[in-house]
Amino acid sequence: ILLTKTRDMNHCQERIIKDLGLAYTEKCDKCQEEYKNLRGTSSFAYTMKPVASGVMILKAHVNELIQFSPFAESNGAAQMETKQSLVLLEIAKDPIPSISAEYR
Template identity: 55%
Template sequence: NILQLNLKKTQNIYELQEAGSQGVCRTHYVISGDPKANHIIVTKSKDLGHCQERIIKDAGLAYTEKCVECTKRIKSLIETATYNYIMKPAATGVLIAEATVEEVHQFSPFSEIHGAAQMEAKQTLEFVEIKKIPVVPIKADYLARGSLQYEFATEIHQIPIQLMKISDPPVQIVEVLKHLAVNNDAMVHDEAPLKFVQLVPGFPGGGPAQPL
């Protein structure tokens, strides 16, 4: 939804609750003009930590507990999205010459100065040209495709850290467990992390009814 905009003609700085792929989140708009360059700059910042209907899915947190008092003292997860638009006047209205978006997720569980994990996603769209080819209208009723909100898939995916080729899950689980038991008795073996990565994706395919 990079091209989704809620512009107001009477205000240059305003705030609203905007619906998007992440949910209904608090969004701040700043509109400024550049007479020399003959274009308008629109900056939109979205605080993904303040959403009414946040689209989010937690995974791998079976043994964790949420501390409400801790979240009041310090915020360990910071999520923001910033959009920048350059618009130029056109005969039919306004033309979006360039659109750039940057989304940042920063997680610092222990409040360490240099101990935060950060994920960034960037996308840039730039106008090139208009091809004067008439668009034939569709001679059918438009179907409702739902909203802009993201929908999670129902199928179970492998762990995204590293995909392994699994041919026979029960046999592979037994082999890896034997390797971990034999080679990690006195001290941790150098290949122990890799073997553990090979072990975990095999569990969904092993099945509880198949004895090891």
């Protein structure tokens, strides 16, 4: 089973997603309206396998691209790209041993 999901971060309802990683920049609502100085998109791809108890995720791949233009579009922009990949290697049936530590 392949599942692909995309997110257009230009029309986010929760603005906290847009502010991630931009702690030292100043927000300019007028700039955002005129120039769209902050743009972003992300895509998620999951490879899943049906099992007796539901669905098992075998692989997940995420790609996110954020573009920030502090000035007008003609002056250029900074771009940040994030990629993450997770792969299920094995399932261990061994019980997890309890920690025998002394707590104070």
